[in-house]
Amino acid sequence: MTATHRPRRRLHAALTAALAFAISACSGDKYPNTIFERHTEFNREVLSIFNTMFFWSALVFVLVEVALLWVLWRYRRREGQPEPKHVHGHTTLEIVWTLIPAVILIFLAVPTVRAIFRTQAKAVPNALQVQVIGHQWWWEFRYPQYGVITANELYLPIGRTVNFELKTADVIHSFWIPRLGGKRDLVSNHTNYLWFTPDSADETAWNGSCNEYCGASHANMRFRAFTVTPAQFEEWTAHQKTPAAFGAVAPATPGQPATQPATTQSATTQTATTQTATTQSTTPVTAASFTGWPADRMPAYTEPTKPIPAGISFNAQPGDPARGQQIYSRSACIGCHMISGNPMSMGQIGPNLTHVGSRLTIGAGLYPNDDQHLALWIKNTRAMKPGSIMPTLGKGEYDPILATTVTSGLTDQEIADIVAYLRALK
Ligand code: HEC
Ligand SMILES: [Cu+2]
Structure with a gap:
């Protein structure tokens, strides 16, 4: 008996270890793109929906498995037993097992749909506006309130709600900073909205990426987001607004040509x-x-x-x-x-x-x-x-x-x- 059971016991031990590893993957800086974080009201909400789903799925799983095991044990084959009566269909049972999942799905759908509507509704009036324009295969970020246009590096002040206006210049892309919020699609000829507040985020950098297949370099369409203090943000935008830091030319005043850049200087x-x-x-x-x-x-x-x-x-x-x-x-x-x-x-x-x-x-x-x-x-x-x-x-x-x-x-x-x-x- 022991000889035949040992491999199975080892398998169980291995599966348990694998599960423990998988669960430990859910936290900490070792997993920099985890969604199990609470830095914005958006990802708190996503996490709570996840927990609700996990609770109901776990409950269904346990109930179904217990019922299955009980039936296997209760109606197991016994020596000398006559063949059981064959039955077909049981209307009450079928209605019950259709209704229960439907009710569970309503429990899941209501918070999900509510969160989707809430996060793309109008943001608070003083929110920071950021236009995100997806291009094959890079990101354009515009800050219309500050007159700043930049690419692939997104700066966000901690504590201020940011309202993203999501557009694409070509095909469909999808905007996602796993630890802050998203993902939401950038759809051709259509504007999507998304807002969140990095209210408990550190001053640090985060990974962002495109999450809707968009062509040859889809996997190379990434970006970085930086959460900074409001003072740093003001300094950053003030700097970004200035003309080029090297060889800039004063804009032409009407009737006068633009001055030439000082290219002869060494x-x-x-x-x-x-x-x-x-x-x-x-x-x-x-x-x-x-x-x-x-x-x-x-x-x-x-x-x-x-x-x-x-x-x-x-x-x-x-x-x-x-x-x-x-x-x-x-x-x-x-x-x-x-x-x-x-x-x-x-x-x-x-x-x-x-x-x-x-x-x-x-x-x-x-x-x-x-x-x-x-x-x-x-x-x-x-x-x-x-x-x-x-x-x-x-x-x-x-x-x-x-x-x-x-x-x-x-x-x-x-x-x-x-x-x-x-x-x-x-
Ligand atoms: C036909 C249009 C085109 C021409 C011509 C072109 N570029 Fe680009 N450039 C692009 C596009 C589009 C990207 C974005 C590519 C990507 O990341 O997928 C880019 C990206 C870049 C980047 C990276 C910017 C960043 O923040 O990631 C640099 C630097 C750059 N180009 C410099 C140049 C220089 C210098 C020249 C001339 C010698 C040049 N480009 C000519 C279209 C062009
Ligand atoms: Cu893309």
Whole structure:
């Protein structure tokens, strides 16, 4: 007897251990995308619906299993017993077991539907408005009350209700920050709403992602959300509103052409402070103000982990930002990207690059924003991110979508200069 039962006992022990592991997965920073948290009224509500569902499902499970076991035991086969009477159908029983699940479903549906309506109803009047626009395969965030447009990095003040207006520029996407709230779809030709208040959140970074399959780089359509203090948020928006931090040009006054950027100045003489002083920004940024989440305070779970694809390399001297600005301003970039303060760069197709140097990631959270990744990104975007709308621009690189080699593209040195320019756009 013992010999045949031991394997089964081991199986039970293994299953119990697996279950314990699965349950322990429900909490803590080790599971950075858990939904079992209570940082906003939205995820408190989701958690309470989850608990309600879990309670009713567990109850049904236990009752059904007990009834099953009882029937198995009570009506087990006995020696010398006559064959049992065959029956078919029992109207009362069937009505009862149809009604009970229906009642249970009502118990589940009412709080669920109520939560859906509540979270997409009008938010409180002083809520922070954020327009979220999904693009293949990146996120645009607009703060209309502050005149700020940015991409892939969302800043939220702790304690203030944020009202998201969810739209898409192309196909259906879905917005989700698992530990704060969502997910809700971005539907073509339709606006969805969602609001929540990060009222018990720390100052930290959170992962966000697209959760509705949207094409080749759906899995590469991520973002980061940062919850910051209200004071930091005000500083951040004030900084984001200013024109580019490098080589900005005063907007043309009627009848007068825009002044030319100081591209002849050597990069080394252009310190950040003189640049800030020469731009026409209305809100000068002091060195002490908060201009973005510090890279050294990124929690490990928000660090990009994607390795650089094989077969792409880069070799150049350190770039010059002033030369980079000139090359950028006469390249295809300006047709797709906006840099406020650079009147050549008015494109609307790709992410706004006005303060790209202050972002911690590029390519919708895919890679860290450093010289090497930025250079490789510009050199062969489509190798770095499959399907990308941004074309491969490096001379001699193979563009996998056009299936041709780029002959009149940018050299590594030109790319290094552009990188120096973009990195200076803090
Ligand atoms: C045809 C339009 C197009 C052109 C031309 C183009 N880009 Fe892009 N760019 C995009 C799009 C679209 C994205 C977003 C790609 C993604 O993440 O899927 C992007 C992303 C980027 C990013 C990453 C931004 C971020 O925050 O993630 C940088 C940097 C960038 N482009 C720089 C350049 C430079 C420099 C040039 C010129 C040498 C250029 N782009 C030319 C469309 C374009
Ligand atoms: Cu998407």
